[in-house]
Each structure stands twice: as C-alpha cells, then as structure tokens.
Amino acid sequence: MSTRSTIDPAEAAYFDRLAHTWWDPEGPFWPLHRLNQLRVGYISEHLIARFGRDPKAAAPLHGIRILDIGCGGGLLSEAMAQLGAVVHGVDMVEKNIRVAQRHAEASGLTIRYTCGTAEDLAERGESYDAVLNLEVVEHVADLPLFMSVCSRLVRPGGLTVIGTINRTVISFLAAIVGAEYLLRWLPVGTHRWHKFPTPDELEALLRDGGMYVSDRTGVKVNPFTRQFRLSPGMSVNYMLVAEKPG
Numbered sequence: 001m002s003t004r005s006t007i008d009p010a011e012a013a014y015f016d017r018l019a020h021t022w023w024d025p026e027g028p029f030w031p032l033h034r035l036n037q038l039r040v041g042y043i044s045e046h047l048i049a050r051f052g053r054d055p056k057a058a059a060p061l062h063g064i065r066i067l068d069i070g071c072g073g074g075l076l077s078e079a080m081a082q083l084g085a086v087v088h089g090v091d092m093v094e095k096n097i098r099v100a101q102r103h104a105e106a107s108g109l110t111i112r113y114t115c116g117t118a119e120d121l122a123e124r125g126e127s128y129d130a131v132l133n134l135e136v137v138e139h140v141a142d143l144p145l146f147m148s149v150c151s152r153l154v155r156p157g158g159l160t161v162i163g164t165i166n167r168t169v170i171s172f173l174a175a176i177v178g179a180e181y182l183l184r185w186l187p188v189g190t191h192r193w194h195k196f197p198t199p200d201e202l203e204a205l206l207r208d209g210g211m212y213v214s215d216r217t218g219v220k221v222n223p224f225t226r227q228f229r230l231s232p233g234m235s236v237n238y239m240l241v242a243e244k245p246g
C-alpha cells in the first residue's frame with residue numbers, strides 16, 4: 001500500500017478558508033474569473049480539433065467526457081458544461097464541492113462533483129476523453145505522482161490541458177512580488193515560487209505518462225486593464241496541451 005498523497009495540507013487549509021468566495025468576480029479569485037473566457041476558448045479549440053467537432057455547433061463539446069481536476073468552485077466546469085461536455089469536477093476541499101454543486105444547480109447545469117483526488121479516481125480505474133488541470137499543479141504535493149495519475153486518467157486518443165506558472169526570475173518578480181506584495185492581486189502566500197513547474201519539467205513528466213505535448217502558449221496579463229491574452233512568452237503563466245496516442 002502506498003502512502004503517497006497529492007494533498008498538501010497547508011494548501012487544503014488555504015482553499016478551505018476561501019471557499020465561500022469562489023463566485024465573487026471581485027473577490028480573491030477575480031483573476032480566474034478574468035482568465036476564464038481566454039482559457040475556455042483555448043481549451044475548446046483544442047478539444048474541437050482533437051475530437052473532430054463543428055466549431056459552429058451550439059454545443060460543440062456535446063458528450064465529450066471531461067475531468068476538471070482541482071475544480072475549485074466550478075468556474076471552468078460550468079463553462080465546459082455550457083458547451084455540451086459531460087463534466088466531472090473533483091476537488092480535495094469538501095467546501096469547494098458544496099459551493100460548486102450549489103452554483104451549478106442555481107445555473108441549471110448538470111455536473112457531477114465529487115470530493116477527492118486524482119489518485120482516488122485512478123485507483124477506481126476511471127478514464128476520460130480529456131483531463132483539465134488548470135492552476136492546480138503548483139498547489140499539489142508530490143507533483144510526479146499527481147502527473148502520473150492524471151496521465152493515467154486520459155483515455156488513449158484523449159488529451160489534457162495544463163495551466164500553471166513557470167519558475168523563472170521574471171515569475172518571482174511578477175507572480176510573487178508583483179501580484180502578492182505590490183499589487184495585492186492575490187492574498188500573500190497564495191503561491192510558493194519553488195513549487196512552480198517549468199514547461200520542460202511538466203513535459204518530461206507527461207512523457208513518462210505516455211503523453212506528448214502538442215501545443216504550448218504563454219498567457220500575459222495587462223496590469224492596467226487586468227485583461228489576459230495569449231502570447232508566445234512563457235516566462236510567467238502558460239498552458240500546455242498534451243495528447244495520448246490513440
């Protein structure tokens with residue numbers, strides 16, 4: 001029996017404390033609200049291409065089975081469900097799951113939410129067309145274990161999208177000093193710089209799990225307008241798409 005876990009208890013306490021604020025667009029999670037439209041566009045474009053869907057359809061992701069791991073309050077899960085996907089949102093924090101369930105019900109959306117971890121799902125032999133892993137990898141304990149179980153959860157022919165923050169001098173200045181201490185965009189202590197994975201580190205872990213990176217992009221925020229956009233530079237925020245051969 002393995003005693004390894006991807007849960008970092010300090011992170012669980014942090015997200016438990018903020019759980020009631022998920023859906024406040026001006027609350028502590030405002031950056032994720034602002035980022036949502038951009039990442040939903042990027043993710044759905046890749047899902048549509050991979051699964052041969054019609055981008056002009058009303059529900060282009062109809063029936064695609066998605067795991068939103070570390071779903072928080074369900075910001076991304078709801079957007080995917082609105083596009084027709086069959087979404088399973090999973091989070092280690094019970095309060096997040098309750099908030100997500102309540103909000104989905106109020107929005108008239110059917111989403112399966114469960115409290116747990118990726119390793120719980122892998123142990124049960126679950127698999128999905130796509131695993132979405134947005135702004136989570138920098139918060140887990142045991143990143144190699146987390147990445148390996150997430151890869152196992154993608155069915156052959158499926159894909160994963162990961163969004164996180166790079167570990168560079170610029171990300172220290174922008175994401176820690178700038179965002180937490182100077183601008184106070186995020187509560188101090190939200191992120192620990194040494195936990196940020198580089199794209200190369202993630203790519204190596206994905207390869208170990210039989211996944212191949214097919215697209216990568218940087219994400220930039222304009223500090224004045226607080227608008228997010230895709231950009232080639234990956235020194236701070238970035239996203240990777242990886243596919244499992246069919």
Ligand SMILES: C[S@@+](CC[C@H](N)C(=O)[O-])C[C@H]1O[C@@H](n2cnc3c(N)ncnc32)[C@H](O)[C@@H]1O
Binds near residue numbers: 007011091093096
């Ligand atoms: C920054 S939030 C991102 C939420 C959501 N993915 C989004 O982008 O809107 C990180 C989330 O990951 C969850 N999380 C962290 N480690 C986890 C783990 N090992 N297993 C499951 N969930 C985890 C936290 O509880 C938190 O809700």
Ligand SMILES: [Mg+2]
Binds near residue numbers: 191
């Ligand atoms: Mg984060």
